[in-house]
Amino acid sequence: MSLLRTVELRKRFGALNACDGVDFTVEKGEFLSLVGSNGAGKTTLVNLITAHLQPDSGRIVFEDRDITSMTVAARIKAGIARSFQLVNLFDGLSVFDNVALSIFAREGKTAKITALAANDGDVRREARDVLAEFGLAVKSKLPAGELAQGERKLLDVAVAYALRPKLLFLDEPTSGVSSAEKAQIMDTVSSVVRSGAVTAVVIEHDMDVVFRYSDRIVMMHEGAFLADGPPDEIRANEAVASILLGTPSPA
Amino acid sequence: MKTAAIALPRSPSRLWPYAGGAIGLVVLASVPEFLGLYQTQLLTYGLIMAIAALGFNLLLGYTGLLSFGHSAYFGLGAYTVAFLLQWLGIHSMELYILLGLPVAAIVSALFGYICVRHTRIFFGILTLALSQVLYSLALKFFWVTGGTDGLRVPRPTLLAGMIDFAGSGGFPRFIRSYYYYVLGIFVLSVAIMWVIVHSPFGKALQAIRDNETRARFLGLRIRRFRWAAFLLSGTFTALAGILWVPLNGLTTPDVLYWPFSGEIVFMSLLGGFRNFSGPIVGGIVFTFLKTYAVASTEYWQLLLGTVLVVLILLLPTGIVGALSRVAKRLWATKEIAT
């Protein structure tokens, strides 16, 4: 059984066919990269799966359950989480609180009004561990708004990761950071995700990053899948190369 | 790349809020000894407004919702006391509180349900409009509410009827005792609000304030949290109204009129709405400010309005915000120097 399956998923925005009958499968434990040029439909696909958008038609099946009509909250409970391309953090809260809140939310503890958040030892311990894994422990007390861009991207992933999802979508986790930092971020992210046995789907534009870290690469173009396979196969695929590099494909 | 040294703690010490609170409490407790009857009475009003602003700021500072209709809850508290007196002959302060708060909670829940379905500007307009429903009711049903004349509320009994203030010397005794009574409730309110904003619920509210999208993607039910905050906020402000009317001796529709809601917002801004203690400081300072303004000039609105504009221009983080910025800078330079 695949962890996630979409069946004939469709979404149009006016004349733009963002998702054209997409059949997307994700296997448990994979580290998958979703690539393609801008407007290919990658973010739309992720938005549909995470309930940010509603599909025009088609189904989404997660662990053999049809989740197409489930709300955001229900899908998170089922085990799907995401980070964002444009960093989405709680800037007024400390780095620590950002992650802690994720854990409180997961545990259903956010209705607790009669006890100090600081007194929940279990949550604090887990938040500390997650921050340590992501290398953000020293910045715990800072307000999230004061971090550097690279750290913000890591925190964004950490917050999603702290939900302990089964399937994690990362929307361009290395965009907007310097090349030196890119490797750092992806090293951290991929090691944490793999060691936590979380299945990950990463939307990425940097092909170096993609080839280095992925088990499998899926390429989208104009709302449909163009190629799907391990890095070596994709590298050898000439149609892919022509789209990515702009070289004319051989006749 | 070597990571920088441990990030400096953001405030001189984590105990600072508690130490400051303790000192403040000692100061407040000794006020009647050193200041006259008038100042004590004024400070009682100040503490009452501090409670009102504290409740209001749960919604603004911590949830990110600006309500321009909090006069409704303050007035509701005041009028409920007047009705309890008039219809049920109740004189006990404790009963006023115990019976008044649920009434306010119900109305806050209702108004909140209507308002939180809307976005920011519309939310503000709605809160204002709803508060004016109560205002117009207070005016129109004058045979119940006393209309513009209002309803009188004489001195209540405190501590389950054990203390009353009839007879000669009643007034100064009342002022002093009521000050301590209000102070006690003030301390309790501050403690409760402190726990609320530092609880997981409080953190969730702040998260929703900072980034609604992300909060939704943590699985939080945004509307439900906002509604809960609205309910708590209205109830707190109603408590202030309940405490206010026995001291004022009278409640009139003015306390429901929407410019009073504006004053509550003003108080929070004056103290600083991004700090916990901001509304407290703002409530007290504003009370003194307004009293002296009214006493010194016929055009006190002009004075207050100018103060407000200048405040927003120069001191947008309020008194507490500015002080804490200064304190941080001093702390930082101290660290560098040592």
Place this chain on the structure above:
Amino acid sequence: MSILLVQLLNSLFYASVLFLIAAGLSLIFGVMRIVNLAHGSLFAIGAYIGAWLVGRAVGFGVPVIWLLLVMPVAALAVALVGVVIEPLLLRPFYRRAEEYQLLVTFGLLLILEDLMRLVWGALPLTADAVMDTIPVVHIGGLVYPGYNILVIAIGIAAAVALWLLIYETKFGVLLRATSQDRRMASALGLNVGLVYVAAFAIGCFMAGLGGAIVVPSHAAVLGMGIEALVLAFVVVVVGGLGSLKGALVGALIVSFVRTAGIQFFPEVELAVLYLIAAVVLIARPTGLFGTA
């Protein structure tokens, strides 16, 4: 029958005034994304200036028909006040959070209310003389002020003029462009600052005109602005904020409900109004034509 007609005319009279105030509020919000809490006070200033000018004119023995000119003059005066206020008190706060902008307009309200007290004192100011400029009309056996009908005509004219301005003139295009995307408009070379001042001035003109045309019928009193703002808010809640059509429809609905309410359920007239508003909101959360 005649009573019904009189009530109808009263509703339309009231709706004209409400429309002017609400349209001004909506225009300012639509273009500048500011809710001006002092908008009602500007309406009041229009009333005061109007009444004051009428008083002066009568004192100088001006022929009665010329008193009608007072209205546009008063409106222009309020527009001028707006031209002074916008760069001084509003512009410094555009980059700030919405909360601060709202509070600044509240501070402005306090200032304006006391300025009115300072200039004109605490007693009501009347402009009865203007009522005589138009002869009365006879409806059935009843006598009805012709002036009220003039006000209705002004309301209609204002609605048409505003519609033409926004949808048929080049300036209207500028207004709409700036309201839709301020940064884009600025990037295209539009002088956003000028558009803002102009929009604000027009909004103030509308409010001032509303005050000037209502004052012959209802004297200028302190606090009338604060009261008016609440009604203007009910109008935009019902009609939708930022919409001209919404201001018109909202003003008509509010006005009719209010008139009917006063006639049939005087105690709860305002409550009926709010009830209608609540019903509209449940069906259409941003008001009937809202863009907020």
